Amino acid sequence: MVQLFDLFKAKFGTDITSIADTNYLEEPRGHYVANPMPLMRPKTTQQVSDIICFCNIKNVGVVPFAGGTGLVGGQIMKSDLPIILLSVERMQAVRNIWPDENVITVEAGAILENVQKAADEVDRLFPLALASQGSCRIGGNLATNAGGVQVLRYGNARDLCLGIEAVLPDGSIFNGLKRLRKDNTGYDIRHLLIGSEGTLGIITAACLKLFPKPHETVTGLLTVADPSAGVKLLSDLQSKLDGSVTAFELIHKQSYNFMKETLPHIRIPYQVLPEWSILIEVSGGKNSDLKNRLMMALEASMETELVLDALIAQSQTQAQEFWRLRENIPEANRLIGSISSHDISLPISLIPKFIEEMPPLLAELGDLRINCFGHLGDGNLHYNVYPPQGKTRDDFEAIRTKIKCIVHDKTHAFDGSVSAEHGIGRLKVDDLEKYGDPTKLMAMQAIKYALDQNGIMNPGAVLKKKD
Numbered sequence: 001m002v003q004l005f006d007l008f009k010a011k012f013g014t015d016i017t018s019i020a021d022t023n024y025l026e027e028p029r030g031h032y033v034a035n036p037m038p039l040m041r042p043k044t045t046q047q048v049s050d051i052i053c054f055c056n057i058k059n060v061g062v063v064p065f066a067g068g069t070g071l072v073g074g075q076i077m078k079s080d081l082p083i084i085l086l087s088v089e090r091m092q093a094v095r096n097i098w099p100d101e102n103v104i105t106v107e108a109g110a111i112l113e114n115v116q117k118a119a120d121e122v123d124r125l126f127p128l129a130l131a132s133q134g135s136c137r138i139g140g141n142l143a144t145n146a147g148g149v150q151v152l153r154y155g156n157a158r159d160l161c162l163g164i165e166a167v168l169p170d171g172s173i174f175n176g177l178k179r180l181r182k183d184n185t186g187y188d189i190r191h192l193l194i195g196s197e198g199t200l201g202i203i204t205a206a207c208l209k210l211f212p213k214p215h216e217t218v219t220g221l222l223t224v225a226d227p228s229a230g231v232k233l234l235s236d237l238q239s240k241l242d243g244s245v246t247a248f249e250l251i252h253k254q255s256y257n258f259m260k261e262t263l264p265h266i267r268i269p270y271q272v273l274p275e276w277s278i279l280i281e282v283s284g285g286k287n288s289d290l291k292n293r294l295m296m297a298l299e300a301s302m303e304t305e306l307v308l309d310a311l312i313a314q315s316q317t318q319a320q321e322f323w324r325l326r327e328n329i330p331e332a333n334r335l336i337g338s339i340s341s342h343d344i345s346l347p348i349s350l351i352p353k354f355i356e357e358m359p360p361l362l363a364e365l366g367d368l369r370i371n372c373f374g375h376l377g378d379g380n381l382h383y384n385v386y387p388p389q390g391k392t393r394d395d396f397e398a399i400r401t402k403i404k405c406i407v408h409d410k411t412h413a414f415d416g417s418v419s420a421e422h423g424i425g426r427l428k429v430d431d432l433e434k435y436g437d438p439t440k441l442m443a444m445q446a447i448k449y450a451l452d453q454n455g456i457m458n459p460g461a462v463l464k465k466k467d
């Protein structure tokens with residue numbers, strides 16, 4: 001490592017070369033920890049290009065790093081091979097903003113929350129929204145094709161990106177920063193790079209879509225009898241409210257129980273915890289009269305017992321309180337410590353059957369706690385399995401893989417995906433091999449090694465490293 005550091009220091013100087021400390025070497029859930037390695041923090045696209053070109057010549061692996069909040073170990077590599085970490089954190093500029101065109105161009109190191117603020121300052125909305133938005137960066141969001149809580153209305157990171165600038169594995173700069181909404185000029189390199197998790201190049205900047213800011217936003221917490229009622233309710237409300245449902249988040253009682261156990265300062269607005277609840281947000285333009293229309297729709301749903309109870313936020317503070325519940329589920333889960341977590345997606349109408357059929361299968365492995373929550377409107381469940389109270393996940397190490405197989409086999413049988421929004425990283429490489437379409441995998445290998453002949457970009461992430 002010292003020799004490699006000296007090599008990069010001699011070539012690029014100490015301004016951009018240092019040694020990665022623990023902030024860069026461990027992912028949020030602590031599943032992946034890397035050895036110390038040289039850390040490169042370039043300030044310009046040209047510097048990124050120079051570094052990648054040098055790595056390609058010297059056969060040094062490059063692990064791209066943005067905010068470090070990825071949950072599948074894509075940004076963390078433990079290896080004795082020569083590797084460096086390349087962080088885009090110093091490339092944070094808003095390069096340009098065109099409010100009339102609803103476009104913003106930002107560098108890859110811009111923190112997601114700052115992009116939202118920059119849009120807000122010109123009375124526009126950048127709708128990508130994740131609980132990690134104070135730390136994750138646009139480069140990482142695009143590299144993982146992040147989802148979040150507003151996909152239902154605005155799409156995921158891929159849908160929000162008009163153009164990309166990137167450095168390819170030989171060091172060449174791809175200038176695809178056009179802010180066009182129509183551009184049918186052959187293969188779309190932008191879409192190859194989005195979701196490629198750093199295996200095809202380093203994203204250095206992006207042109208992103210903005211939207212008019214909604215004038216009215218209504219937030220509610222609804223009690224439903226079961227997930228099936230939730231699915232019917234979503235379809236019903238989408239029709240009655242002209243597609244203005246922005247978020248539709250399913251929450252199981254276990255989420256509230258975990259919060260009570262680990263984050264007691266968070267206020268939960270229920271005396272008796274509902275088995276299933278939905279956090280709903282609807283938003284619309286001037287004169288949309290959304291609050292009244294939502295209330296009327298909910299009253300009708302209560303008559304048919306699709307909704308059992310409804311709390312509608314009466315102030316911005318109360319809306320934030322409802323959202324705080326949803327946003328703290330991952331933190332409460334982390335404090336409990338899952339044996340195995342799964343970020344899956346399913347055809348929406350099959351979700352109730354999936355949720356019904358899973359617990360008996362897992363019960364065969366022992367007394368386990370399940371927390372199932374997620375973006376119901378996107379068919380995306382976070383289906384996580386925990387030890388019983390008083391035990392830790394280490395006590396269940398022996399059955400971790402079995403749990404994952406049961407969840408993923410069922411997901412696959414239901415024509416779902418074993419990675420809805422977090423990506424493959426290093427965690428799910430075997431799952432991609434097991435469940436992925438063989439022709440797709442062959443095409444992915446061909447693309448990877450056509451662009452990255454030496455396999456330097458994020459070795460071992462997404463695809464197994466070629467011998």
Ligand SMILES: Cc1cc2nc3c(=O)[nH]c(=O)nc-3n(C[C@H](O)[C@H](O)[C@H](O)COP(=O)(O)OP(=O)(O)OC[C@H]3O[C@@H](n4cnc5c(N)ncnc54)[C@H](O)[C@@H]3O)c2cc1C
Pocket residue numbers: 028063064065066067068069070071073074075088108129130131132135136137138139140141142143144145146147148149197198199201202203204330331421422425458461
């Ligand atoms: C509390 C919490 C909540 C979360 N909620 C959500 C959620 O709702 N939806 C969701 O989708 N995700 C969620 N995540 C996961 C994570 O925040 C996202 O995957 C995010 O997009 C990662 O961005 P990052 O900047 O942290 O990237 P990093 O973690 O730094 O990197 C992620 C991957 O992208 C690659 N990469 C990073 N930068 C670049 C670049 N410039 N060019 C090429 N490749 C690059 C890395 O090598 C790695 O493979 C959550 C995470 C946490 C901790």
